[in-house]
Amino acid sequence: MIYQLNTYQRKKIDEQDDSLFYSEPRFVHHLDQNFRLHLTKFYEDLIPLESTILDLMSSWVSHLPKRKYHRVIGHGMNKLELERNPILDSYWLQNLNINKTIPLDSNSLDYCLIVAGWQYLQYPESISREIYRVTKPNGRLVISFSNRAFWQKSPNIWLNSTDDQRINYVTQVLHSDSWIIDKISKKYFNKKNLFGLITSSPDPFFNVTARKPDNP
DSSP states (O other): OOOOOOHHHHOOSOOSOHHHHTSSOOOSOSSOHHHHHHHHHHHHHHOOTTOEEEEETOOSOOOOOSOOOSEEEEEESOHHHHHHOTTOSEEEEOOTTTOOOOOSOTTOEEEEEEESOGGGOSOHHHHHHHHHHHEEEEEEEEEEEOSOOOGGGSOHHHHTOOHHHHHHHHHHHHHHTTOEEEEEEEEOOEEEOTTSOEEEOSOOEEEEEEEOOSOO
């Protein structure tokens, strides 16, 4: 069954052009250290060095381990951020909520990574299909996120959902576009406060890893 958001689910609080919001670089970490370290280890265990990787909706950091992959392509909304990202071999700028076509050859990628980006897509069905097109058979799409965002830029489908509902939403879109779900991860971190008491970290780790079939 084809998954399709309705008009209300696609709407955002801030409907101004996203390029205005992202026009100024933000050289800060949007996810805490526990999340970032876990994601880097996740990538290290998953992605071979000979891979061609697309870091979609990237910024000044890609969270990949400090290794030399065959090629890492970046996409984002701010040129200064992407210029500072040391792991990218090339990059381009594009608003995926306006232009939904990814300017890469079909079957050219081994991995596509999206970190804290899916929550801003107003047309995730179209982007999922485009990623499917540019990914090689048996290639992976790795979507990672937490429980925070620029809420004014998140569509209602994300804004009005729980963590589990967001995971289900991502998997439903991917299933609809013929992706095979390889793995769903949820991890909540603990840390000690100044008094030695265990408290939860503000940034839990959620991940959906999907695979393009061998014979699509």
